[in-house]
Each structure stands twice: as C-alpha cells, then as structure tokens.
Amino acid sequence: MLNTTYENKVLTVFLSGEIDxxxxxxxxxxxxxxxxxxxxxxxxxxxxxxxxxxxxxxxxIMGRFRQMSLLGGRMKIVNLPENIKRVVYLSGIQTLGVIK
Amino acid sequence: MNTLNTMEIKFPSKSINEGFARSVVSSFILQLDPTINELTDIKTAVSEAVTNCIVHGYEDNAGIIYIKGEIREDNLIVFKIRDKGKGIPDIKKAMEPLFTTGGEERAGLGFAVMESFMDKVKVSSKEGKGTTVTLYKKIIRTNYEKP
Incomplete structure (x- = not known):
C-alpha cells in the first residue's frame, strides 16, 4: 500500500523499498x-x-510525468538518494526540471 | 586468466525474481569488499539484464533464466545472464538509448545503464534461440585474499 498525503492540491507519494x-x-x-x-x-x-x-x-517517472501533463498538472521529485541519482541522471530526466 | 570463484543459478522468468537475482549477485561479490557504488552499479546492471530476459526474451511467458558469475584474477567480476527466449534481431538497434519495444512505460535505457555502470558489456543473440549478456567490472577497492 502506498503511503501518501494530499495537502494544498499537492499529492505526495512516499516511495520506499526497491523499484524494479x-x-x-x-x-x-x-x-x-x-x-x-x-x-x-x-x-x-x-x-x-x-x-x-x-x-x-x-x-x-516518465510515465507519471506524461500522466500529470495530460491532467494539466505538474510533477516533482524530491529527496533522491545518492545511489539512485546516477541512474536518474543517465536518463536525462533532470532536463525536465522536475528534480527539486 | 585464472578464475578464483564461481556461482551459478537458474530460476523461472517471474518478475519477482528480479530482486532475488540482485540479492544473489550482491552476496557473491561481497567477498571482494566492493564500495557501495560498485555494488549498486553491478546490482543495477544485473537487474536490467534479468528484466530484459523477462520482458523481451520470454515476453512475459514462462522460461528459465541462467546466471553464471565468476571472480577472476585482478578483482575482475564477470556475470553471464542468459535466456532461451526469442533472441534479438538487431543488437545494435536494441542497444541504442531510448529504443524500446516494451511500450511507453519502458524507458529504453536497459543497455545504456549496463554500458554506463559496467566496464564492458557483450551481447550475443540468435533469433529463436536466446540471448546471452556478459557483464564485466573490475572492483577497485578490495580485501579479497586468494583462497
């Protein structure tokens, strides 16, 4: 089950564990x-x-970025751990300006 | 080049086994005392290769995935990840970043990640027979003592 909060029209999803x-x-x-x-x-x-x-x-991430664009919203990514940054930066996602 | 240690596993092409494969290869290379970054790089590359077997090789059908690991002299780690699935018609094309046949939820970065995180990646494939991906990486920091 996902751990989420919804406040001031911001839906925050707290991801955890291993993403594959x-x-x-x-x-x-x-x-x-x-x-x-x-x-x-x-x-x-x-x-x-x-x-x-x-x-x-x-x-x-790219799929949710598209999904939010379709719904007229934005997406952002926070608290990226060091060991995950490499795979994220390899993808070029940072050029979308979503990493805070 | 002398091989100092080896391991082999085989398991069904179920996606839940992606985590299992990562755990096994991590345990195997821990004897070389890799850094966290080295460990993460190898786990990620193996995860990509195993995912390719499941999603592309076997196209989510039942099949067996084989992993063979070797520790060679000079702290060189070699992992061979093999499936007996449909094979890759055009390896060069398959290895292009962002190219995917996996639908829009796939980033098309599997081989790009493997190539970027490992020292060398070799792919051999035959249509209808299967694919073998061989990953090479030298561990720089190590306390490994020869047996």
Missing amino acids: QHTSKNLRMEIDSQTESLRPETLCLDFDNVKFMDSSGIGL
Whole structure:
C-alpha cells in the first residue's frame, strides 16, 4: 500500500523499498488511480526511503510525468538518494526540471 | 586468466525474481569488499539484464533464466545472464538509448545503464534461440585474499 498525503492540491507519494519492473507495475496503477481521482495540481514523488531503482523506475517517472501533463498538472521529485541519482541522471530526466 | 570463484543459478522468468537475482549477485561479490557504488552499479546492471530476459526474451511467458558469475584474477567480476527466449534481431538497434519495444512505460535505457555502470558489456543473440549478456567490472577497492 502506498503511503501518501494530499495537502494544498499537492499529492505526495512516499516511495520506499526497491523499484524494479516487478514493483513498478503496482506503483504505476496506485499512483495513477490517485491522480485520476484527486486531480492534484502537483504530484510529488518522494524517494527518501527508496533503497534501489533500475531503469524501470525511469519508465515509471516518465510515465507519471506524461500522466500529470495530460491532467494539466505538474510533477516533482524530491529527496533522491545518492545511489539512485546516477541512474536518474543517465536518463536525462533532470532536463525536465522536475528534480527539486 | 585464472578464475578464483564461481556461482551459478537458474530460476523461472517471474518478475519477482528480479530482486532475488540482485540479492544473489550482491552476496557473491561481497567477498571482494566492493564500495557501495560498485555494488549498486553491478546490482543495477544485473537487474536490467534479468528484466530484459523477462520482458523481451520470454515476453512475459514462462522460461528459465541462467546466471553464471565468476571472480577472476585482478578483482575482475564477470556475470553471464542468459535466456532461451526469442533472441534479438538487431543488437545494435536494441542497444541504442531510448529504443524500446516494451511500450511507453519502458524507458529504453536497459543497455545504456549496463554500458554506463559496467566496464564492458557483450551481447550475443540468435533469433529463436536466446540471448546471452556478459557483464564485466573490475572492483577497485578490495580485501579479497586468494583462497
């Protein structure tokens, strides 16, 4: 189950554990169902407790970025741990200006 | 070049086994006392290779994935990740960053991550027969004593 908060039209999702192709399927469905029902202005993905992420996580981030653009909202990423930064920066996601 | 230690596993191509594969390869290379970054790099590269077997090699159908690990002289780690799936028709194309046949939730970065995080990546594939990805990385910091 996802740990989330919704405050001032910001939906914050506290991701945790390992993000790979296996776990990203459920994360995608749960995040999309919440953004579709709440229609937040901003989707904030908090990576503080993420221990591992491979390129499936990049797909997850890019997919949610597209989803939020379609809904007319924004997305941001906070608390990226050091060991996950490398895979994120390799993807070029930082050029979208979503990493805070 | 002498091989100092080896391991082999095989497991069904279920996505839950991506985490299992990462745990096994981490445990194997811990004897070389890698840095956290080295460990993360290798885990991530292996995760990409195993995901490719599941998503592309077997296209989410049942199959077996084989991993063979070696520790060679000079702290060189070699992992071979193999499937007997459909194979890659055009390896050069498959290795291009952002190219994917996996749909829009896939970033197309699997091989780019492997190449960036490892010292060398070798891919051999035959259509209808399967694919073998070989990953090489030298561990710089080590306390490993020869057995």
